[in-house]
Amino acid sequence: MYAGRRDAPVYFHASGEASMEVLVSALKVADEEASRVARCIEEHITGDSSEALEEFDEGEDLVALARVRDYLDEKMSAFLADQDFMVGKTFDLLELNRGLGNLKSECVEYFRKIGAFRSRFTKIPGSGCVTREEVEQAFAQAVKDAIIHSTVSKSKRIDGRGYGELRPTQFEQGSNGLCTMERDGTKLSSKVNVTTSKSPRTLDCSHSLAISAAPFHMRNSRHHIRALEYDLIQYGQESSFFTERAFSYSLPEFNAFPYYVKMKSQALSMDGSFPTANVCASSISLANAGVPMKYHIAGTSAGILNQEDSKPAILLDLVDLEERLVDAIVMMTSTGAGDVTSASLSGVKSAISFESLVDALGSAAECNEGIAEKMNLACSLDSGSSEGSILEKIEIPSGSRGKVIGPGGSHIKEIEALTGVIVSLHEKEDAVFVYGTDPESCKKAVAMLRKYAGTSPSLSVGKSYKVKVSKVLEYGAVVEIQEEGGDGWIHISELREGHVKSVGDELSVGQVVDATCIGKNARGTPQLSLKPQSSKPASKAPSPKASRSRGKKR
8 A cells, every 4th residue: 555745655554575676666666656646636736736835824923933932942952951861871761751741841831921822712913922732832843853953963863872773672582472572661572372263364463552651752642541541542453453464474374374373462661663573572472382484573663854955864763752753654574584574654744755765664674684683593493483382283084073072072172171282173174283382292182182083103113112101901011102192002922032921020100111113903003012123024924724724735
């Protein structure tokens, strides 16, 4: 989706999986078409595309507003010159916002005391009076101009970083799909739960944004708590939409991973770039929960700051104050391989060029590569699957789905309760999926499924397997096959060479031994032996009946 004026992008949103070159080419085509339509509209309205529409508000007292701006500019310059918001090497944005809030209150009180305020309904043009709303707007513009002037003149941002520097980022993994991320003033936790699903929709994102985590300007601009809650709900929905778009084309398809992935994020504090930071934390949470992923998804924000006499400045990893000052905000997510999964342009306050938009996208893409490397160090991905997670597909005999499910789903509920794994039946094939993070629990679940389905593990005759004794009986032992899952049988005659008086003299419950597969019995249960096997397979002895038949005279 793309919207723009003549040679000036205003908004766009793209999602999918494509290279940076493909994205820029698509944006060029969209920008040319939007510019053509904008010119047609201007010609239709004005009759001449070069004619500009002039607006003048007769209610504004330009002289009075100029005096207000001069006073506010002087106060802002003194405020920034006298204050130091660095605590060691850390920038205290909360203290800056608090200081700006106090300064705004002082300025508003000053104009009230000198009698400069008039109601906008009783204001007389040319009287030298202004409204409270005009003073607040002038203060916001004075803050923007002062910080932009400081940033451009020093080539350093308000927190001391360069244009392309990122804030220090820390990832902390928890168990079972939990990740906590901290980026200076932005702190959040992401939790991923995986459950069975009967619908092709496999991803759901939700955000919980507490009032205490709201940015300072959001809390300061809303005087009613209900209005603040509404703003947080809307902000959370926008962030959820952005996160879903970032991962929708990167997660495995439903046929390969038939599970419902629920992603929930909790904001502890927000200081800019929350949606892109949440994408980074959610990517690690997905990998930690065992969702198969080829690459991590990294995200960053870039601000476009227009300058009068030079090229627009591109600021990466915006803080909350910078998001309100820049002329446009670009957010991008991409994989570790460089493919873009989501990109958007929003918050345009003044006209930006298409070239500056492309520069911002390129800077964000380079930044994402570095973030992806840090994410791989925090949670590495091994051959496209998450380390420590197990997703196994088990074939079951045709017509055995009812045996696996059990009355009222009792068998599946029992397996999930005893092992902690998630069991899901394939909709079209005779197969069952087992998903979990503990190898031992998954093996136990596979063994129980095969038992209910009436199948046995497929073992190669002559190959040795690790088995664990589960039962000791009079004529043999029932063993659990460690690697393949399922049960096997060792007859008393296969325990060792020679006569064995009692099975309990040779084996005990819980003992792990190496056993060789020698075949299957009539029920399909693997037959195992503890005897040393010769390198060549022994020739099959003739049956007594065959021997008698060869001994008969013709």
